[in-house]
Amino acid sequence: MSQKYAPYGLWESPITADAIAEDSVSMSDIIVDPVTEDIYYIEQRASEGGRYVLLSNQTQNEVFAKDFNARTRVHEYGGAAAIAYNGTVYSSNFADFLVYAAKDGTIKPITPEDPKKINRYADFCVHPVHTDLLVAILEDHTHDTPQTVRNSLCVINSTATIVTSLVCTEDAQREFYAAPTFSPSGDKLAWQFWERPDMPWEGGRLYVADVHYNPNTHALSLSNTKLVAGSANTISACYPLWASNDKLLFTSDEGEEGNRFANLWECTPARTKPVLSFVVQQDFCMPPWRLGNYPFAFLDDNGTKAICVAWRGGRSVLYVVDITAGSYKEIKDESFDFVVIEHVRRMSDYTFVFTGLQSNAPGAAMLCTLSGSSFVPNFQVLKSTASTSAAPFPEGIISLPTPLELKLAGDNIVYAVYYAPNNPAYAGSNIPNEEPPCVLGVHGGPTGLETQNLNWLKQYFTSRGYAWLDINYSGSSCYGRAYVERLKGNWGITDVSDCIEAVQSPELRSLIDTNRTAIRGGSSGGYTALASISLASSAASKRKFFASATSNYGISNLELLADDTHKFELMYMIKLLGGTKEEIPHVYHDRSPVYFSARIETPLLVLQGNDDEVVPPAQSWTIIDGVMKNKGHIEAHFFDGEQHGWRTSATIKRAIEFEREWYEKSMVRTSVSK
Numbered sequence: 001m002s003q004k005y006a007p008y009g010l011w012e013s014p015i016t017a018d019a020i021a022e023d024s025v026s027m028s029d030i031i032v033d034p035v036t037e038d039i040y041y042i043e044q045r046a047s048e049g050g051r052y053v054l055l056s057n058q059t060q061n062e063v064f065a066k067d068f069n070a071r072t073r074v075h076e077y078g079g080a081a082a083i084a085y086n087g088t089v090y091s092s093n094f095a096d097f098l099v100y101a102a103k104d105g106t107i108k109p110i111t112p113e114d115p116k117k118i119n120r121y122a123d124f125c126v127h128p129v130h131t132d133l134l135v136a137i138l139e140d141h142t143h144d145t146p147q148t149v150r151n152s153l154c155v156i157n158s159t160a161t162i163v164t165s166l167v168c169t170e171d172a173q174r175e176f177y178a179a180p181t182f183s184p185s186g187d188k189l190a191w192q193f194w195e196r197p198d199m200p201w202e203g204g205r206l207y208v209a210d211v212h213y214n215p216n217t218h219a220l221s222l223s224n225t226k227l228v229a230g231s232a233n234t235i236s237a238c239y240p241l242w243a244s245n246d247k248l249l250f251t252s253d254e255g256e257e258g259n260r261f262a263n264l265w266e267c268t269p270a271r272t273k274p275v276l277s278f279v280v281q282q283d284f285c286m287p288p289w290r291l292g293n294y295p296f297a298f299l300d301d302n303g304t305k306a307i308c309v310a311w312r313g314g315r316s317v318l319y320v321v322d323i324t325a326g327s328y329k330e331i332k333d334e335s336f337d338f339v340v341i342e343h344v345r346r347m348s349d350y351t352f353v354f355t356g357l358q359s360n361a362p363g364a365a366m367l368c369t370l371s372g373s374s375f376v377p378n379f380q381v382l383k384s385t386a387s388t389s390a391a392p393f394p395e396g397i398i399s400l401p402t403p404l405e406l407k408l409a410g411d412n413i414v415y416a417v418y419y420a421p422n423n424p425a426y427a428g429s430n431i432p433n434e435e436p437p438c439v440l441g442v443h444g445g446p447t448g449l450e451t452q453n454l455n456w457l458k459q460y461f462t463s464r465g466y467a468w469l470d471i472n473y474s475g476s477s478c479y480g481r482a483y484v485e486r487l488k489g490n491w492g493i494t495d496v497s498d499c500i501e502a503v504q505s506p507e508l509r510s511l512i513d514t515n516r517t518a519i520r521g522g523s524s525g526g527y528t529a530l531a532s533i534s535l536a537s538s539a540a541s542k543r544k545f546f547a548s549a550t551s552n553y554g555i556s557n558l559e560l561l562a563d564d565t566h567k568f569e570l571m572y573m574i575k576l577l578g579g580t581k582e583e584i585p586h587v588y589h590d591r592s593p594v595y596f597s598a599r600i601e602t603p604l605l606v607l608q609g610n611d612d613e614v615v616p617p618a619q620s621w622t623i624i625d626g627v628m629k630n631k632g633h634i635e636a637h638f639f640d641g642e643q644h645g646w647r648t649s650a651t652i653k654r655a656i657e658f659e660r661e662w663y664e665k666s667m668v669r670t671s672v673s674k
Helices: 017-022 456-462 481-487 494-504 524-534 558-564 573-577 585-590 593-599 618-629 649-673
Strands: 025-032 039-045 051-056 082-085 088-092 099-103 106-109 119-126 133-140 150-157 162-167 175-182 188-195 205-214 219-229 237-244 247-252 263-267 272-274 296-298 305-312 315-322 327-331 338-348 351-358 364-371 376-384 402-407 413-419 426-428 438-442 467-472 517-522 548-552 604-609 634-639
Touching: 017 456, 017 649, 025 082, 025 338, 025 351, 025 364, 039 082, 039 364, 039 376, 082 119, 088 119, 119 150, 119 175, 133 162, 133 175, 150 175, 150 219, 162 219, 175 237, 188 237, 205 237, 205 247, 219 247, 219 263, 237 296, 305 338, 413 494, 438 456, 438 494, 438 524, 456 467, 456 649, 467 494, 481 494, 494 524, 517 524, 517 649, 524 548, 524 593, 548 649, 558 573, 558 585, 558 618, 593 618, 604 618, 604 649, 618 634, 634 649
Parallel strands: 296 338, 315 338, 438 467, 438 517, 517 548, 548 604, 604 634
Antiparallel strands: 025 039, 039 051, 082 088, 088 099, 099 106, 119 133, 133 150, 150 162, 175 188, 188 205, 205 219, 237 247, 247 263, 263 272, 296 305, 305 315, 315 327, 338 351, 351 364, 364 376, 402 413, 413 467
8 A cells, every 4th residue: 555645743543533433442450359359340431420340250251240340439530439348239329329249149238328428438348257247448529628528437337228337536537548458367557647738659558456356246446556667757667568468568668869769578576677688779669549459469378479560661570579688570471561560469379460551552451460479461451441342553654652751950860752654545745854743641640651552542642643742840759759759849830841851851842843742631630731831931032832731620729729629639739849738829829820910921722621520610600701801712611420530431532623623723724824
């Protein structure tokens, strides 16, 4: 087939918004019943309004009813909505916020009726002896403001349909809990705890307590509670998991300043220490934005070896860690190059499951068995998220990621990922010496990571002749704690300068048209995009660094956000900005794009969900009003029924098309017409 030539950004592509939206499925979680070894997974399906569907791997059927939504809004971002134990599957239901149990075709609620949807439950663990008792996070919205929501650990009696408090204090409005886990005998319970203004990756602490069972009341209680790892504001300990009745494993970033990475640690009655004999300069976990995303699992009953996920160069790496010897070995298979590995669960000896993402193939629920002393992996796809209805895209149309290390001002290294324009039907541009327009993606968080897995939105643009550039700016995760803390006190400054300088760096000048680069992001990424076209534009020079911009549910007013975002992130900004709104009001004002909307000359597209409680719609309305008052170039679309991110097929399709049309109008066709 002869190749064609056309201006970059105007190539025809078979990757349509319809194809992306209608078949948008993501693997949200994978679950193993530790008794029966049955496997379950949770799919999020855009075609069903973003419903989370809990499926049995054995039958490929839904475990609950067809309208059941296996999702929770604990901490607003959810996660850990379901668990399985001895043939019973337990799950929160987003429709009514109750917890249900399913076994042998019988489904029943196990938490009390809650018509006002006051209580939210997540992160369940089943007592190994008294198996009708579950410990879970309880988030109480009786007083439903970010300042008054209360978090605690509770016990759910699934037989009596009763919920009782297990760990709760008078400061429950400031506190958070995660990852409750029983020891194999059920005599001890471990959990993670933190309190505002910490986030769990900043000052997460692990506690262990003795568990007591009262046969008269069929109830659990705790005593002898001890702090075993982590420290407020300084050391983060996450993901507790019992290797035995007297050994707890977890991740911790404790270490010498400048050499702090989240590595594997162990706690026994004798001492707490790192598992490995030296610090591996890789993070063995991601920040726990969502519950239940464990990065390791034990490979044997004795807990002497574990399969662990670490992050190297922005990609997942699998290691077998010998806990007794304090050593580790990388596991690789050329046929399965996973760049993102999450939700690691033990199934049986040297067999585990996980959700995996690749750069050149759809995501999947995976099973892996390790053989021999060299731990040779045998990977098996349990369930792929590939479309079963749409026609396959042409071979060779996927643009693969190229990781970059950019040296910016002050010799700071910033990490980026570049995707070149790519479409087998096209050989290039018919305009002499034309460089491709570029979309610069800014991830959310800001303590997050833009990963290198296949993303059809990016391919939608690269197959039309755009370049795509992701910036893991200073403050991004999975490059060690020092890299995360570059953003401390500098949000709205360092992230913005990294994005602007990256586009102008020598490594990229020959790859993209720096005068036709759009910046786009969602949530805090939307904030960085807005800041880059307002705060970074000098009032005198009015220099325009980007040709176009898109804010997906982005933050425009930090003062407003400090009052009305959800509880989980209510005080997140204190460290990012260097103090509270009352302590440094000038900083909150001076870093709020809404107050500098008169400087916005970059054409701006705003996309917002009307039901978003993380970044409420007022954040978008205020920046829209500001730009319109100054007769700026702006377009906005609001989506009913959408929260923080797009879940329905209709919204996904419309958002993609709005963004493409915006870039064509604001920077592609205008350039071609010249």
